Amino acid sequence: MTGGRGGKEPGGKSAKMPRAVLSAETVKTIDDVYDVLAAALPFPDWFGRNLDALWDTLTADVPGPFEIVVEETEALAKALGPYWLPLLTVLRDLAAERDDAHVHIESDIGNA
Numbered sequence: 001m002t003g004g005r006g007g008k009e010p011g012g013k014s015a016k017m018p019r020a021v022l023s024a025e026t027v028k029t030i031d032d033v034y035d036v037l038a039a040a041l042p043f044p045d046w047f048g049r050n051l052d053a054l055w056d057t058l059t060a061d062v063p064g065p066f067e068i069v070v071e072e073t074e075a076l077a078k079a080l081g082p083y084w085l086p087l088l089t090v091l092r093d094l095a096a097e098r099d100d101a102h103v104h105i106e107s108d109i110g111n112a
Contacts, residue, residue, distance in 0.1 A: 017102070018042070018066040024075035030083040041066055051083070055090050064100025074108050 020040035027033055034049045041062050047053055068091060070076065077084040088105070095103040 019069065020067070021069045021071060022076065023070075024072040024079065027076055028079050030080055030087070033080070033083075033087060037068070041068075051086050051090055055094070058090070058094050058101065059097055064098060065102065066100070067102040067104070068094075070103075070105040072108065073105065 018041050020037045022033060022036055026036050031049070034047070034054065037043065037054070037058075038047060041058075043057055044061050047057050070088075070091065080087060091103045091105065094101050
């Protein structure tokens with residue numbers, strides 16, 4: 001693990017890193033993306049449910065470390081349509097911005 005709290009809780013116990021999985025099974029719309037992420041990660045109640053608010057929340061409001069896994073990219077690209085590439089940009093930029101944000105995009109298409 002890089003950055004963050006080193007994966008330890010007080011008393012030396014290993015902390016379980018929060019993990020959100022975006023897959024074709026759980027995501028059919030951009031609102032599903034927000035729902036999955038907000039359920040798995042400690043999003044504030046006032047999260048604005050748009051890509052700008054997602055960036056702000058993931059970079060400033062969610063404590064690390066945490067992990068976001070994107071699976072079945074071809075099906076997600078079809079389901080999300082015009083939101084797919086902007087979402088990928090947010091997630092890739094997040095990984096570059098924060099050492100304690102672990103983003104794994106399991107590509108099965110050429111542009112993911």
